[in-house]
Amino acid sequence: MKAQEIANALGGEVTGDPELEIERAVQPDLADGKGDMAVAISPDFFQGLATTRAAAAILPAGVTGIEIAPHTVIRVPADRKTLPTLSALFRNRPNTATGVHSTAVIGQNVTLGDNVSIGPLCYVADNAIIGDGTTLVSHVTVGENSELGGDSIVYSGARIGIGVKIGSRAVIHPNAAIGADGFSFHPVDPGNVEAVKATGKVSDKADRNSSLLKNESLGGVIIGNDVEIGASTCIDSGTLKPTSIGDGTKIDDLVMIGHNVRIGEHCVLCAQAGIAGSTVIGDRVTLGGRAGIGDNLKIGDDAIIGAAAGVGTSVPAGGVYYGMPAVPRERAHRDVINIRKLDRVIKKVEGK
Numbered sequence: 497m498k499a500q501e502i503a504n505a506l507g508g509e510v511t512g513d514p515e516l517e518i519e520r521a522v523q524p525d526l527a528d529g530k531g532d533m534a535v536a537i538s539p540d541f542f543q544g545l546a547t548t549r550a551a552a553a554i555l556p557a558g559v560t561g562i563e564i565a566p567h568t569v570i571r572v573p574a575d576r577k578t579l580p581t582l583s584a585l586f587r588n589r590p591n592t593a594t595g596v597h598s599t600a601v602i603g604q605n606v607t608l609g610d611n612v613s614i615g616p617l618c619y620v621a622d623n624a625i626i627g628d629g630t631t632l633v634s635h636v637t638v639g640e641n642s643e644l645g646g647d648s649i650v651y652s653g654a655r656i657g658i659g660v661k662i663g664s665r666a667v668i669h670p671n672a673a674i675g676a677d678g679f680s681f682h683p684v685d686p687g688n689v690e691a692v693k694a695t696g697k698v699s700d701k702a703d704r705n706s707s708l709l710k711n712e713s714l715g716g717v718i719i720g721n722d723v724e725i726g727a728s729t730c731i732d733s734g735t736l737k738p739t740s741i742g743d744g745t746k747i748d749d750l751v752m753i754g755h756n757v758r759i760g761e762h763c764v765l766c767a768q769a770g771i772a773g774s775t776v777i778g779d780r781v782t783l784g785g786r787a788g789i790g791d792n793l794k795i796g797d798d799a800i801i802g803a804a805a806g807v808g809t810s811v812p813a814g815g816v817y818y819g820m821p822a823v824p825r826e827r828a829h830r831d832v833i834n835i836r837k838l839d840r841v842i843k844k845v846e847g848k
Contacts, residue, residue: 497517497518497519497585497586498514498515498516498517498518499512499513499514499515499516499518499533499552499568499570500514500515502518502533502554502570502582502585503570503572505581505582505585506554506570506572506573506578506581506582507572507573508554508557508570508571508572508573509557509570509571510568510569510570511568511569511571512552512566512567512568512569513567513568514568516551516552516568517531518531518532518533518551518552519531519532520532520533520586521533521535521554521582521583521585521586522534522535522550523535523541523544524536524541524544524545524547524548524550524553525544525547525548527548527549527550527551528549529549529550529551530551531551532549532550532551532552533550533551533552533553533554533570534548534550534552534553534554534566535553535554535579535582536553536554536555537554537555537556537572537574537578537579537582542555542559542562543562545562545563545564545565545566546562546563546564546565547565548565548566549565550565550566551566551568552566552568552569552570553565553566553568553569553570554569554570554571554572554582555569555570555571555572556571556572556573556574556578557571557572557573557574558571559571589649590615590631590633590649590651592613592615592631592632592633592634593613594611594612594613595612595613595614596608596612596614597614597615597616597617597618599616599617600614600615600616600617600618600619600620600632601618601619601620602614602620603619603620603621603622603623603624603640604622604623605622605623606620606621606622606623606624606625606626607624607625607626608620608626609626609627609628609629609630609646610628610629611628611629612626612627612628612629612630612631613630613631613632614626614632615631615632615633615634615635615636615652616634616635617634617635618632618634618635618636618637618638619636619637619638620632620638621637621638621639621640621641621642621658622640622641623640623641624638624639624640624641624642624643624644625642625643625644626638626644627643627644627645627646627647627648627664628646628647629646629647630644630645630646630647630648630649630650631648631649631650632650633649633650633651633652634652635652635653636650636651636652636653636654636655636656637654637655637656638650638656639656639657639658639659639660639675640658640659641658641659642656642657642658642659642660642661642662642675643660643661643662644656644662644666645662645663645664645665645666645721646664646665647664647665648662648664648665648666648667648668649666649667649668650666650668651668651669651670651727652670652671653670653671654668654669654670654671654672654673654674655671655672655673655674655675655676656668656674656675657673657674657675657676657716657717657733658675658716659675659716659717659733660674660675660716660717660718660719660733661716661717661718661719661738662674662719662723663719663720663721663722663723663743664721664722665721665722666719666721666722666723666724666725667723667724667725668724668725669724669725669726669727669729669749670727670728671727671728672725672726672727672728672729672730672731673728673729673730673731674717674719674725674730674731675716675717675731675732675733676713676730676731676732676733677710677712677713677732677733677755678711678713678732678733678734678735678739678754678755678756678773679732679754679755679773680710680711680713680735680755680773681708681709681710681711682708682709682711683704683705683706683707683708683709684705684706684707684709685701685704685705685706686699686704687699687704687706711735712735713732713733713734713735713755714733714734714735714736715733715734715735715736715737715738715739715755715756716733716734716738716739717731717732717733717734717738717739717740717741718738718739718740718741719731719740719741720740720741720742720743720744720745720761721743721744722743722744723741723742723743723744723745723746723747724746724747725747726747726748726749726750726751726767727749727750728749728750729747729748729749729750729751729752729753730751730752730753731753732753732754732755732757732773733755734755734756735755735756737756739753739754739755739756739757739758740757740758740759741753741759742759742760742761742762742763742779743761743762744761744762745759745760745761745762745763745764745765746763746764746765747765748764748765748766748767748769748785749767750767750768751765751766751767751768751769751770752769752770752771753765753771754770754771754772754773754774754775754791755773755774756773756774757771757772757773757774757775757776757777758775758776758777759771759777759781760777760778760779760780760781760797761779761780762779762780763777763779763780763781763782763783764781764782764783765783766782766783766784766785766787766803767785767786768785768786769783769784769785769786769787769788769789770787770788770789771783771789772788772789772790772791772792773791773792774791774792775789775790775791775792775793775794775795776793776794776795777789777795778794778795778796778797778798778799778813779797779798780797780798781795781796781797781798781799781800781801782799782800782801783801784800784801784802784803784804784805785803785804786803786804787801787802787803787804787805787806787807788805788806788807789801789807790807790808790809793807793808793809793810793811794810794811795807795810795811796810796811796812796813796814796815797813797814798813798814799811799812799813799814799815799816799817800815800816800817801817801822802816802817802818802819802822802825802828804820805817805818805819805820805822806819806820806821806822807821807822808821808822809821809822819831
């Protein structure tokens with residue numbers, strides 16, 4: 497990609513050689529010569545431009561008074577869109593040829609859109625639909641009666657189950673599993689969990705039948721447009737209604753989404769977050785890493801749940817909850833401060 501093309505995409509200007517071919521965008525200290533462009537959008541990296549071995553540099557317009565080693569410089573308006581736009585230009589894309597690889601298996605009545613790429617050892621089951629321009633990299637499974645929208649990419653090892661509906665421009669990372677059975681079991685006779693909820697104690701009925709009955713997952717999964725699903729994330733099918741995820745939601749690696757969960761639009765779910773069955777997550781909600789959300793709860797729009805929080809009650813719209821158990825932010829801070837005061841309080845009470 498030529499320097500001028502990069503500048504045009506970012507609304508910037510080039511000084512130096514506009515025809516310079518750029519092959520890689522890297523931090524200034526990681527550049528190793530011809531074809532590299534040193535990215536210094538943040539002031540943290542300005543100093544590195546003096547010694548970088550890159551052939552070109554990119555930095556915000558209006559920045560002056562710093563030494564820049566490369567002769568070709570692209571100056572761009574620096575805003576929150578700059579790095580996403582720049583990184584998209586250099587996005588790593590798998591080299592999968594258009595068409596169906598000879599080792600792939602395609603079922604009956606499958607609909608493949610235009611310019612679809614089905615890589616080695618993929619399996620697309622009967623009646624599945626793959627949209628225009630979508631790529632299945634390799635070892636991908638798409639179950640019966642499932643739909644995958646256009647311009648999507650599914651990386652190696654991902655499994656899309658039966659009856660799953662996924663919108664356009666999805667990105668599904670390696671080994672994600674979408675549409676597995678929900679974890680929905682209950683004993684023949686009322687068990688310990690029900691007894692504890694009712695009385696606070698486990699059941700004392702020795703003759704109860706504790707054999708577990710399974711509720712089959714018939715509802716599938718529905719996922720909107722522009723959703724990204726991280727590596728090894730699991731999204732279970734609903735029981736009688738779909739588990740659903742709204743447009744624009746981004747899900748990190750190793751996230752667990754239980755059966756019947758509904759997640760709104762433009763949410764962010766960080767690594768190892770877990771959501772138990774039938775909970776409803778509103779729009780623009782953020783779950784920090786390892787946050788755990790109980791079943792049958794409601795998390796309101798724009799709520800933020802801190803990392804490693806344990807949420808056992810519903811959270812209102814705009815709520816900011818931290819801790820285990822999770823409580824409003826102000827109370828969580830007060831609790832921490834009070835705990836740190838305990839040693840002094842105890843010493844005072846004991847007269848030491």
